[in-house]
Amino acid sequence: MAGIQLSGLVSGIDTQSIIAQLMTIERAPRTKITLDQDATTKRQSLLQDLSTKVTTLKSANDDLKSVLSWLDTQTVETGDATKVTVSRTGGAPPGGYDVAVNQLASAERQTFSFVSPSADGTLDIANADGSARTSVALKAGATVDDAVSAINGSSTSQLYAVNVNGSLVLSAKTTGDTSGFAITGAGVGTQTERVAGQNAKVTINDVAYERQSNTITDALPGLQLTLKGKTAVGSTVGVTVGSPGPDKDAIVTKVKAFVTAYNDVVKTARADLTEKPVINGSTTADVQTGTLFGDSGLNMMLSQFRSTMSAPIAGLTGLTSMADLGVSTGAANTGSTINQDSIDGLLTVDETKLRTALDTNPNGVRALLGGVSGTTGFGQTFASALSNYQGSAGLVQSRILSATSDLSDLATKLTNFDARMDAKQDLLQKQFTAMETALNASQSAGSSLAGLISSDSSN
Known part of the structure; x- marks a missing residue:
């Protein structure tokens, strides 16, 4: 700290300890600010995790209602x-x-003995009718491996070459009775085998x-x-x-993917909503517990999702709700057993019921899921409910942005608080230093006065 620090040398008081204790009291509210930061950071993290799962749910719902899912295919x-x-x-x-x-069908294959050329030359490749195809250059003294490399490295040879026990074996890259070829020139010896291509x-x-x-x-x-x-x-x-029709296995997979994504959202939100906060929490762990307990926005989201899942789709006949496809929360009670998953709103899929609907009424399933252009099905209805919570305009993202803003405000608040504390400590230091300086001056004056009195008495 700048300035003179006498630290009680004159008064005998431990001024530095007093200042430290005073500043500890002054800084007590700082803990509240940092704990608020911890709690807000946790809330933001939970909302970001939920946002990711809600976006996954949107993608699964988009797949569910996509007309592309219903393009005809055949086995x-x-x-x-x-x-x-x-x-x-x-x-x-x-x-x-x-x-x-x-x-x-097979390709033409020919085998030749190889004679190392005594001078630079070319190995010439012709088509079956004798017309020239291409040539590859060979140096004097070239080996059969050099010829293999040159032929395989040519983009116009249309041949595969290999060294088999010193012989040059060539195969056409195409099959059929027109895959024949002929080679002459540098390195080409006697033809020892020819297997004609066939259709x-x-x-x-x-x-x-x-x-x-x-x-x-x-x-x-x-x-x-x-x-x-x-x-x-x-x-x-x-x-x-098979007969043309939609890929039923793919549709079943997409329904299951939707249910999985939906349940992930419900499980995550339920865990956040039911985690109770710590009363009068004094640690980071305390204040980061239960930051979304009983959150009204998340409760409203789950309620709207559940009602949309169970409601029949207006304007449809026959298959009118997801329960008709075997997608539901199931029974809340089975005899004396409570089905907690059902109470929590988790979905199950009766695959047998879904496949039966696809077999007996594929057009009804398509209309219900939302795969008919111009017709409102479940996919469109659920997308409307989802839009209130997903995306940049949705509740979850707006809450994340709000938390981001809160963290920025808390950071500014903490910076300002620390600046005030530094100023406060500096002021206290100056005040105590001034006190010590004044006491020192007083003691010096007293000593001088005592000296004068003693001198007068002697005289």
Whole structure:
């Protein structure tokens, strides 16, 4: 601290201890400010966590009512994936198909002995009809590995090359009977083997097809067949195409995801609402306990969510509420047992009931969930309720912003308080220093006076 500090040298009083004790009393309100900061920080953290879960719930609800969930799809199955696999490329005629794989498509393969060139030159690659395709350069003394690297490094060779026991083995990158090629020039020795490429041959419902690739996209509309192996003579592989319709498994998954997200919000809010505060808390742990206990805004949110979940959707017939799809809080009491989850508002899914509704009335399920453009379903109704609490204009975010503002005010309050305390301590220091200085001057004057009196008496 600046200034003279006599610390009771004249008066005999421990002024520094007195100042310290006085400042301890003066600073007592600071603890209240810091505890308010701790409590507000905790409240903000809880609200941010809840905000994240509410946003997840919104995403799940958006998926629930998305028209994209109801785009037609079809199941495609193969009786033997080691022989034929199948996938959809578009709308396909439903039904069954018998597929016999008589021959797989293969690529042309040729093997040559390799002769190291005595001078720089080129290895020339031609098409099956003799027309030039490309050339790769080889240096004098090049090895078979050098030739392999040069061919594989060429973007126009259309060949794979490999060194097999010193021989140059080449395979076409495409399959079929037009995959042939020829090589001449530097490094090329005697051809020791040639295996011609061949087309795939397949019969589908007694109709024969021949294609250059084992991937066939133009035999059955909307389907891609990939041939994997030959079938035994006289045998076939069954390929089955289902009727067009929504992906029921995906819809069930989205309903379950919504229920999970909804329950996460309810559990989090319930935990915040029921955690009781510590009366007259004096520590950070105390004041951060129960900061949202009995919060009216969160109670209102849970109440509105629950009433929206259970209410029938106006304008619909047949399937009119989520309970009709097996989504509900269940019974609050089962005999003598209390179902606390039901009381708390947690949802359950009766998957059997949901799948039955999808099988017997898919259009009704779609309308109820909100997947029909221009029709208000549960998804739209719940989105309206959710908008009061989610997003920048929602209650939860506004409460977070309010906490942020409160923390800023408390930080300013604490800064100002500390400045006042510093000024107060400085003032006390100056006052006690002035007192000690005055006492010192008084003692000096007294000593001088006593000296004069003693001198006069002697005279």
